[in-house]
Amino acid sequence: MAHFPSLVCVLVICFSACLAGASNFSALYPPRWTESPGKFSDYRVENNKYIIDPWIYTERMGMYKILLNQTARYFERFAPDNEQNILWGLTLQNGWQYRTGRLADPTRRTNCGYASGDDLCISVNSWWADLNYFLCALPFLAAIDSGIMGVSPNEVLLLPPPTDQMKFCYDVSSCRSAFLVTMNKWNAFYKYLQSPSSNFDDLLKYLWDAHTSTLDSTEKSFEDRYSYYYKPEADFEKTWLVTVEYLAPTRFPTTLIKVHEFQEGLPPRGLLPNDTAPFISDFTSFQNFFLFALNSLYAVDKYTGSLSLTVWKTLMKSEITRKETLQVFYKFVEIFNSIPAK
Ligand SMILES: *[C@@H]1O[C@H](CO)[C@@H](O)[C@H](O)[C@H]1NC(C)=O
Ligand SMILES: *[C@@H]1O[C@H](CO)[C@@H](O)[C@H](O)[C@H]1NC(C)=O
Ligand SMILES: *[C@H]1O[C@H](CO)[C@@H](O)[C@H](O)[C@H]1NC(C)=O
Numbered sequence: 001m002a003h004f005p006s007l008v009c010v011l012v013i014c015f016s017a018c019l020a021g022a023s024n025f026s027a028l029y030p031p032r033w034t035e036s037p038g039k040f041s042d043y044r045v046e047n048n049k050y051i052i053d054p055w056i057y058t059e060r061m062g063m064y065k066i067l068l069n070q071t072a073r074y075f076e077r078f079a080p081d082n083e084q085n086i087l088w089g090l091t092l093q094n095g096w097q098y099r100t101g102r103l104a105d106p107t108r109r110t111n112c113g114y115a116s117g118d119d120l121c122i123s124v125n126s127w128w129a130d131l132n133y134f135l136c137a138l139p140f141l142a143a144i145d146s147g148i149m150g151v152s153p154n155e156v157l158l159l160p161p162p163t164d165q166m167k168f169c170y171d172v173s174s175c176r177s178a179f180l181v182t183m184n185k186w187n188a189f190y191k192y193l194q195s196p197s198s199n200f201d202d203l204l205k206y207l208w209d210a211h212t213s214t215l216d217s218t219e220k221s222f223e224d225r226y227s228y229y230y231k232p233e234a235d236f237e238k239t240w241l242v243t244v245e246y247l248a249p250t251r252f253p254t255t256l257i258k259v260h261e262f263q264e265g266l267p268p269r270g271l272l273p274n275d276t277a278p279f280i281s282d283f284t285s286f287q288n289f290f291l292f293a294l295n296s297l298y299a300v301d302k303y304t305g306s307l308s309l310t311v312w313k314t315l316m317k318s319e320i321t322r323k324e325t326l327q328v329f330y331k332f333v334e335i336f337n338s339i340p341a342k
Contacts, residue, residue, distance in 0.1 A: 025081055028260045030061065030095020032120075037062030038069060040151055050151070053159040054133060057098050057120045063140045064091040070149050074193045078200060082256075086207050089254025090135050096263050101270055102128040106228035124161035127225035127237050133168060134218045135211065138179060141172045142186030142210075148194065167221050182217050185210035201319065204251035212248045215241060232271035236291070239298040245309055246297060249316035250325055261333050265290035286336035 026033075036058040037043055043062070044051045054060040068087055078084035097103050103122045104113025111117020113126070122129045137158055143149050144156055153172035160168060169175035176183045189206040192198050219241060226234040252258070265286045277283070277291035300308050315321050 025083060025256060028092075028256055030092055031099050032058055032061065033065070033095075036065050038065045040066065040149075040156075049155055049157045051157055051159060054136060055122045055124065055129075055159065055161050057094075057103060057122055060122060060132075060136055061091070061094060063136055064094060066149065067091075067140055067143055070143065071193065074198075084200075084253075084255050086204060086254045087139070088256040089207075089259045090132075090139065090211075092256070092259045092263060094132055094136065096266060097128045097132060100266075100268055102126060103132075106225070106270075124164055125225065125228055127222055127229070130167070130222045130225065131215060131218060134179075134182075134214050137169070138175060138182060138214055139186050139189075139210070141175050142183050143190055145172045145176070145183070146187055146190035146194075148190055179214075179217055182210065182213045185213045200253070201251060204253060207254065208248035208251060212245065215244060230271060230273050232273065232275045235295075235298075236267065236271055239294050242298050242301050243294050246301075246312055249313045250322055250329075251316075252326065252329075261330075261337060264337055265333065267291060284336075285339055286333075289336065 040050045043059070052059055052063060054063065064087070068082060068085055068091060071085060071087060072082040075082055075085040101113070103126050105111075105121075105123035105125050106127070107125050109125075110121075110123065112121035112123040113119070124130065141153075141156070144151055145153050156171060158170045160170060169178045185206075189203075189210050192206050193203060226237060229237070252262075264284075267287060268283065277295060278285075278288035280288055280291075283291070316325070
């Protein structure tokens with residue numbers, strides 16, 4: 001029984017550590033979270049429709065905030081405080097894009113998205129902003145269509161950007177007619193989410209299927225944007241698309257904590273002409289290594305004509321292989337995140 005007090009001690013420490021962690025997820029939330037709308041009535045109403053301007057960062061973030069709020073009930077059984085909600089992934093990516101200046105006008109012809117200009121503006125010229133539009137609007141509108149948002153499909157309208165308006169869709173019906181296959185995949189995700197027998201692993205499968213389908217059906221429309229960027233950043237954008245294709249079959253859990261840890265490795269600013277990983281002096285070793293690894297992945301994929309992706313997908317069909325792959329990946333992330341930043 002001599003061990004009893006020390007055991008109590010360990011339990012108390014662990015318990016308070018867990019509580020501290022649980023009550024302070026707010027530190028992981030994306031920029032300007034508290035000032036973003038959290039319910040439909042925070043938006044303007046015109047002709048009985050909620051009007052949302054997804055070309056303003058906080059209004060776009062508000063769409064994710066409502067989505068997370070309305071889906072929280074389906075994730076309660078996995079963990080408290082909505083931490084395991086797998087829609088955090090897209091939400092945090094929007095925050096990363098904003099924080100790293102990637103939503104700003106890359107042509108610099110306007111001051112849209114610059115701290116010195118219109119900081120909250122999201123530029124239609126930004127490749128990141130355009131693809132993220134669909135990774136926001138389609139899951140958001142499909143959730144409305146699935147009846148889990150508490151509003152009906154004709155009650156919500158998204159505003160168009162100043163140019164290239166034909167490239168986008170703005171409400172449930174127009175997005176369904178333009179992107180039927182992808183919208184059906186998002187609907188399938190919400191349908192499975194609502195089924196009482198849904199399991200976490202399969203939820204991730206539905207989510208990643210809808211995610212990759214969204215990129216597949218939209219990326220071609222924005223290839224003209226690459227020319228607005230310095231070469232290393234344009235290359236990173238192409239690399240990013242390939243990365244997502246390899247990430248999806250692993251069913252990476254896009255929860256709050258996991259995505260936050262993953263993001264520590266992403267480039268903290270747009271890449272400049274002389275940036276060559278792993279030798280970028282103002283990047284952490286994790287960021288340098290990660291970019292170097294993604295560039296290598298891109299090279300392998302191109303060199304093998306995507307045969308490597310086919311093999312990868314086959315390997316990842318096994319749940320055991322997926323779990324082991326993710327464990328190795330987490331270990332890398334943990335090791336790198338434990339190296340103090342310079
Ligand atoms: C959802 O939003 C409402 C109103 O803003 C809030 O009262 C509630 O606590 C939120 N629920 C979750 C799970 O975040
Ligand atoms: C980038 O590299 C070129 C050629 O190596 C060099 O002339 C230039 O000064 C570098 N620019 C910066 C900002 O380091
Ligand atoms: C969590 O941390 C933030 C700063 O990171 C602080 O402002 C906030 O008060 C903390 N919340 C709790 C509940 O401890």
